[in-house]
Amino acid sequence: MQEIDAADLTDFDNDVRGLGAPAVLRGLVKAWPLVAAANDGDAAVVGYLSQRYNGQGITGIIGDTVGNRRLFYNDDVTRFNFERVSGRLDSFLRQLLQENKQSEVFAMALQSTLIDEILPTVAAENALALLPGIRPRIWIGNRIEVAPHYDLKENIACCAAGRRRFTLFPPDQLANLYPGPLELTPAGTPVSMVNPKNPDLARYPRFAEAWAAASQATLEPGDALYIPFGWWHGVDSLEPISILVNYWWTAARTDDVGNxxxxxxxxxxxxxxxxxxxxxxxxxxxxxxxxxxxxxxxxxxxxxxxxxxxxxxxxxxxxxxxxxxxxxx
Known part of the structure; x- marks a missing residue:
């Protein structure tokens, strides 16, 4: 995968988007206070967020089996293997911190939450100059695995705490990724039914072709990844406390065109x-x-x-x- 030192980045549209492929932007957000807090340790980053939390309620997810990190379906694909729960961010963060030294825990995550709605000060302190008009979203969790899926927008994913490994597949690998149901989706678009870490090639033989076309990148705190429109990506959070901030946008006339x-x-x-x-x-x-x-x-x-x-x-x-x-x- 193409890697670009963010310090050398002068023209995002030409140097990154012009590639027509994913690109790692090393050090893009290393100056963020959120990243600095994460570099001081889990307790420091939990404190940074908790002190700036405005008390608004949140909705997160929790796995239904201890030790299962993969957020997916149950065995007969009738429901998900996690539940949605409501609560407070500070309580969620305390629980993450308390459990971060245990080897077997429930998968926990706060996903795709607009930062300015629950952490407005954090949104102001950690801005991305490349996309000044886009509202950022925050993802917080422990060691979880998100199945390959695609977004209907372009995306810059910024690693703020913990390492994250992304596995990406070009849009033309759709058939080889064996998409799941259209009606029952974790976040609006289908996910691949294949477990990339343990693919059942007898059941999903074409996945071998998708894997041959795949690319991977591991982000450290301060790094970012550009994901073009429609590229499939699976995400592994590799640390007990992992925080990602992402920006979705589209060049389409969203106020006019249909979905x-x-x-x-x-x-x-x-x-x-x-x-x-x-x-x-x-x-x-x-x-x-x-x-x-x-x-x-x-x-x-x-x-x-x-x-x-x-x-x-x-x-x-x-x-x-x-x-x-x-x-x-």
Whole structure:
């Protein structure tokens, strides 16, 4: 995986995003007070966060079996192997600290929580200049394993305390990663059903191809990882107390466009059970109109006649919504 010394980084869009692949940004947030507290030890970082906690309630997760670090499904894939619980951040941190010397504990995690909602001072003290307008989220837990999954946004993941190992797969490995259910997902998108640490290649033989295309990186406190849109990533927290801050963003017109994942679910309902020859025709139409495999599909029409296929604008998206409402009745 590409590694970049953050001290040498001058053009994020060209030097990092322009790679079209994940990149480790060594030392990107090493000056954060949160990282400095972590470097002073577990008690110091717990104290740093607890002193700045505003008392807002949190929702975390706890595993259902002592010693099982993998957050996943139960054996028959009818539910998860963890429960969601509510409480206070300071109590959660005290419990992490008390149990951090034990070898067998329940997996515990606070995931994807907006920092400015529970730790506004921490958000102000630990800012990322690369993405000044993006609200950061915090992830806190013990030694846990998160199954490979993908995000529908770009991501910078900043390691603040403890080491984290990321295993990444390109988007084109979708079929080789054997995605789980669309309806029952830990965080909105499917996870791989394969355990990368102990893959059952008799059941999931194509995973060998995915593994050949994989890359790994271990982040130390102060390091960060850029994960492009749609790249699969599994995450192992390697220490008794592990803290990550991440930034999700997208270059898409989020205020206007529809949700692509929702559209895919609608497409499944509309096309998947048609006869093969009809699905082939619909695929050709999608390639032509949506993915523009033959170029602009309405370049031959005058501007006033392009309708919903004209240049993007607030007016156009309002027209598209109106068209969809009429189509859906």
């Amino acid at each position: 692509g994942y929702d559209a895919m679910l609608h497409a499944l309902m509309s096309y998947r059970h048609l006869p093969p020859e009809q699905r082939g025709i619909w695929r050709s139409m999608l390639d032509f109109y949506v993915f523009e495999q033959a170029g602009d599909p309405v370049s031959h029409l005058p501007s006033h006649a392009k309708g919903v296929l004209g240049p993007p604008s607030a007016k156009l998206f309002a027209m598209m919504r109106a068209t969809l409402k009429r189509a859906l009745g």
